[in-house]
Amino acid sequence: MATEEEILARMKPGCICRGIKLYRIIEAIEQGATSFEQIAKETGIGGGSCGSKRCGQKVAALFKKKTAITPEGA
Numbered sequence: 001m002a003t004e005e006e007i008l009a010r011m012k013p014g015c016i017c018r019g020i021k022l023y024r025i026i027e028a029i030e031q032g033a034t035s036f037e038q039i040a041k042e043t044g045i046g047g048g049s050c051g052s053k054r055c056g057q058k059v060a061a062l063f064k065k066k067t068a069i070t071p072e073g074a
């Protein structure tokens with residue numbers, strides 16, 4: 001059974017401009033991504049109109065929360 005956090009991550013945007021949900025970013029981190037560039041390559045975030053500012057902040061917060069490491073290039 002999915003936790004409340006997982007359910008919310010499936011509804012919340014990770015990249016508003018490309019319609020990519022937050023859970024895709026979380027999955028990429030859980031699968032071993034250690035930089036914003038890796039997550040961007042795997043999920044498609046970062047190429048929209050925000051220029052990585054909005055989604056970069058989300059990635060940085062998730063790295064801090066999930067892995068306690070600072071992403072490279074975010």
Ligand code: FES
Pocket residue numbers: 014015016017018045046047048049050051052053054055056
């Ligand atoms: S939120 Fe879409 S590229 Fe950053």
